[in-house]
Amino acid sequence: MSADEVPADASAAKMAASDLGELSPDSSLAVGNNVTLTLQSDALFVNDPKTKKDVRYCGLQVVASTASQSIPFYDILSAQISDSALILKYAKPVVKDDYTPSTLTYALDNGQTPPAKAEAWVEQLLKSAYGQAQRNKRLRVLINPHGGKGYAKDLYNEYAAPMFEAAGCKVDVEVTKYSGHATDIAEKMDIDAYDAILCCSGDGLPYEVLNGFAKRADAAEALAKVAIAMVPGGSGNAMAWNLFGTNSVSLTALNIIKGLRTPLDLVSLTQPGTRTLSFLSQSYGMIAESDLGTEHLRWMGAARFTFGFLTRLLRQVTYPCDISFKLETDSKQVMKERYLEYKKQKPPLRPIGCSEEVIGQGLPALKYGTVDDAVPSDWQTISTDTLSNFYAGNMAIMSADVNFFPAAAPNDGLIDVVMIDGAIGRMRALSMMTALEKGGFFDYPEVEVRKVHAYRLVPRGGKDGYISVDGERIPWQPFQVEVHPGLGTVLSKSGHLYEAQGPI
Numbered sequence: 001m002s003a004d005e006v007p008a009d010a011s012a013a014k015m016a017a018s019d020l021g022e023l024s025p026d027s028s029l030a031v032g033n034n035v036t037l038t039l040q041s042d043a044l045f046v047n048d049p050k051t052k053k054d055v056r057y058c059g060l061q062v063v064a065s066t067a068s069q070s071i072p073f074y075d076i077l078s079a080q081i082s083d084s085a086l087i088l089k090y091a092k093p094v095v096k097d098d099y100t101p102s103t104l105t106y107a108l109d110n111g112q113t114p115p116a117k118a119e120a121w122v123e124q125l126l127k128s129a130y131g132q133a134q135r136n137k138r139l140r141v142l143i144n145p146h147g148g149k150g151y152a153k154d155l156y157n158e159y160a161a162p163m164f165e166a167a168g169c170k171v172d173v174e175v176t177k178y179s180g181h182a183t184d185i186a187e188k189m190d191i192d193a194y195d196a197i198l199c200c201s202g203d204g205l206p207y208e209v210l211n212g213f214a215k216r217a218d219a220a221e222a223l224a225k226v227a228i229a230m231v232p233g234g235s236g237n238a239m240a241w242n243l244f245g246t247n248s249v250s251l252t253a254l255n256i257i258k259g260l261r262t263p264l265d266l267v268s269l270t271q272p273g274t275r276t277l278s279f280l281s282q283s284y285g286m287i288a289e290s291d292l293g294t295e296h297l298r299w300m301g302a303a304r305f306t307f308g309f310l311t312r313l314l315r316q317v318t319y320p321c322d323i324s325f326k327l328e329t330d331s332k333q334v335m336k337e338r339y340l341e342y343k344k345q346k347p348p349l350r351p352i353g354c355s356e357e358v359i360g361q362g363l364p365a366l367k368y369g370t371v372d373d374a375v376p377s378d379w380q381t382i383s384t385d386t387l388s389n390f391y392a393g394n395m396a397i398m399s400a401d402v403n404f405f406p407a408a409a410p411n412d413g414l415i416d417v418v419m420i421d422g423a424i425g426r427m428r429a430l431s432m433m434t435a436l437e438k439g440g441f442f443d444y445p446e447v448e449v450r451k452v453h454a455y456r457l458v459p460r461g462g463k464d465g466y467i468s469v470d471g472e473r474i475p476w477q478p479f480q481v482e483v484h485p486g487l488g489t490v491l492s493k494s495g496h497l498y499e500a501q502g503p504i
């Protein structure tokens with residue numbers, strides 16, 4: 001559908017009628033065919049009187065327009081003047097959460113509109129369209145050919161690539177050739193050549209990219225300079241849900257184009273002889289097993305996780321372990337209050353490039369040592385034989401509709417830990433599952449929540465089992481985790497919050 005065929009937007013037309021008189025002359029630009037483009041408070045209004053026509057509707061005289069339209073600034077991708085023409089590109093909504101780039105071209109009459117005025121107007125439009133977001137981002141795109149049942153590449157080419165092109169982004173695309181390829185690419189990439197690395201995949205590729213950066217001598221610089229973002233192309237896509245609130249490829253592309261450089265807490269996880277970075281979660285118990293122990297049920301799609309979870313729930317499987325914490329708080333009330341405070345303050349965005357002090361810096365030193373050291377004396381230790389779930393989260397949403405850690409914030413410098421005892425009974429556990437989707441999970445008294453700076457988990461009993469880090473399996477060995485506030489950089493919609501309902 002072309003712009004000329006866009007049906008009249010009654011509310012936009014009404015807004016235009018009342019707003020036009022109040023606007024400063026500079027906010028309007030007259031272009032060819034008597035069209036006027038006006039910068040309103042949150043949208044560009046295209047007024048095209050030529051195509052207005054009077055029609056009768058149920059006996060009433062009404063004005064219909066086929067071209068006048070209001071385009072939210074957020075949807076404007078680019079604007080430029082070339083050969084006495086103004087070319088506007090914007091993301092046009094197609095169906096719910098799906099967008100496609102569309103172009104409007106207008107002649108500019110130099111006599112009527114001096115070129116300097118037109119240039120100034122374009123700059124004003126772009127300022128409104130981008131705000132604090134970086135324009136013309138340079139993007140390194142990695143596509144997992146197996147992601148999303150093998151459709152990730154097609155999804156990217158059809159729904160994301162045209163948006164980046166319309167927004168004037170510089171894009172280099174590579175399809176990963178083997179497991180671990182994204183780690184190798186991130187380890188060697190030129191971090192001055194790109195503003196962001198996009199993973200068209202599930203959560204596995206961002207995890208690999210992080211750990212590729214972690215291997216570099218200038219790890220901290222790479223993590224500050226190159227933002228990581230996801231184009232949803234896997235089955236879980238938690239990163240996209242948390243930072244953009246969507247699983248739509250085209251809307252994610254728009255959110256990346258308009259994305260704000262946001263500092264993200266990362267954690268270091270040590271096991272004997274290794275140190276890895278994690279951005280999403282660590283789990284032990286029923287959730288880890290339901291995710292990793294059901295690979296043979298992949299044919300079931302997303303239902304395999306629920307199936308795995310329910311069968312273990314019915315068998316009342318428990319997971320003995322010792323857990324030690326460097327605790328910040330275990331009060332849900334305090335968490336709610338702190339979340340509201342955090343929400344009010346908007347901390348600074350990460351600068352383009354990076355700040356002086358991280359240049360050439362490697363990973364930060366571990367404050368609490370590794371899993372091989374003695375547990376620090378000010379940590380609390382719990383020994384349990386009846387645990388059903390241990391889940392530590394850095395982001396709020398773990399998969400669509402599952403806001404497991406509502407109090408989590410991107411840069412609060414803390415890890416959210418949820419523990420559920422297996423002694424609570426099947427019915428109660430089932431009702432909690434429902435509350436996870438419908439809300440109220442956080443407030444269940446049986447849901448123990450802690451905010452911690454660091455923790456250690458030592459599995460007991462059993463020769464082998466599942467521990468999941470960002471959805472990937474790690475060896476069945478004790479592990480220790482500590483948070484590094486704001487070590488990573490991501491692109492997000494809000495600049496400081498996850499796209500999740502807080503713990504209210």
Ligand SMILES: Nc1ncnc2c1ncn2[C@@H]1O[C@H](COP(=O)(O)OP(=O)(O)OP(=O)(O)O)[C@@H](O)[C@H]1O
Nearest residue numbers: 147148176177178179180201202203204205234235
């Ligand atoms: N070319 C490849 N061949 C084999 N494995 C790959 C390749 N590219 C990436 N991988 C692996 O695929 C794994 C899963 O990646 P992804 O990020 O898509 O997560 P996912 O959520 O598991 O997605 P999905 O469930 O749709 O596969 C990663 O661990 C990565 O190492």
